Amino acid sequence: MxxxxxxxxxxxxxxxxxxxxxxxxxxRKCRSRHYPPTPDEDPFAYIAGARWPPELEQIVIAHKGAVCSAPGCFRTYNTLTLKKPISKGGRISVDNLIPVCTHHARDKGEQDYEEWIQNLRERELNEQLAAVTLPMVQAETPPAESAETVPLAGYVQLISRESNTRLMPLPENRPVVMAPFLRGAVRRLVFDYEWEARGGGEVKVYLVAWPRGEEPRLDFLESEEFAGLKAVKEHWAERDARGEGCVTLELPPAPMGRWTAAVVMEGNGAFAIKEFVLAGCD
Ligand SMILES: [Zn+2]
Ligand SMILES: [Zn+2]
Known part of the structure; x- marks a missing residue:
């Protein structure tokens, strides 16, 4: 080696x-006496071949942590993989090695790191959208009684979405997400998200809506005087934790036209929303 x-x-x-x-x-060129750099001292020094000594692995873990490098994956690493694979000129170096779980080692395969991350994000987003869409479609689909029965398609309007974000509670109940949407066929709003808490705490996630032109006071959210529509979900964690949440808000039959949807987070700074999809459906 x-x-x-x-x-x-x-x-x-x-x-x-x-x-x-x-x-x-x-x-052999300048005849200087020296000690070769350790992997700690030179992250680009490398081993030719496809295997690495345990000492190199320990240094990679010391630099990059023992958690899988895939975004949103919190599994303890099982192996190392190469950001740039050997087949594309990558090398066994501290710079090029990253910790991953078994699942993500297989998932990455021979893709370049950036290419892999992009594919991962696209797949996650599609899964999130499917998760928002499918239950709605099923809920609105009457059981098929005969071959002639055509199932009703659910209507979904994507209002806003974000992956790899960090939404934290803002002072005075300022919205962390605010977006216009066309009321049209929308009878219900869905805010589907992933949250993370560091050190524990509590948070309320409000999904709020109002017809455009009305400006309900968001600092009144907790009181009877609040003039908009609202739904709320509370989360509480004792220590580091993460999970998924979903708030839905039913809209009254009228009026149509342009509306605004907003998400307000109320609580301490321990909580953050990492990914979300805000959609309207029938
Ligand atoms: Zn030299
Ligand atoms: Zn993983």
């Missing part, structure tokens, strides 16, 4: 047996 690095004095590419990388050596 050879350890590849550059001479600290003249920059000449050099290599030593990994087993002897802590011993003093001599540059």
């Amino acid at each position: 050879l350890w590849h690095y550059h001479c600290p004095d003249c920059g000449q590419p050099l290599e030593v047996e990994w087993a002897r990388h802590k011993e003093e050596t001599v540059c």
Whole structure:
């Protein structure tokens, strides 16, 4: 197993047996005596081949943590993978190695890191949209009684969505999300999200709506005087935690036209929303 690095004095590419990388050596070009850099000292020094010594793995974990590198995955790592695979010129170096769980090691395969992350995000988003859409469609679909019965399609209007975001409670109940939508066929709003709490705490997630032109006072959210429509979901955590939440808000039969939907978070700073989809459905 050879350890590849550059001479600290003249920059000449050099290599030593990994087993002897802590011993003093001599540059074959400038003849300087030096110690090859450790993986800790040079994240770009690399081992030729497809395997890595346990010591290198320990240094990668010390630098990058023991949690899977896939966004939104909190599993403890099982193996390391290469951001840039060997098939594309990647190397076994501290810079190029990342910790992953078994599932995400297989999922990444031979993709470049950026390409993989983008595919992951697109897939997650589609899954979230499907999660919002499907229950609505099913709920509104009458049981098929005969071959001639055509099931009714559910209506879904995507109002707003965000992945890899960090929404935290804002002072004076200022909305963390506010977006216009066309009332049309929309009878109900759905706010589907993933939350995370650091150190524990509590939060209320309000889903609010009002016809455009009316401006209900959001600092009155808790009181009877609040003039908009609202639904709320509360979360409480004793320590670090994460989970999923969903708030739905039924809209009254009238009026149609342009509306505004808003999400307000009330609570301490321990809570954050990481991903969400806000949609209207029939
Ligand atoms: Zn040299
Ligand atoms: Zn993972």
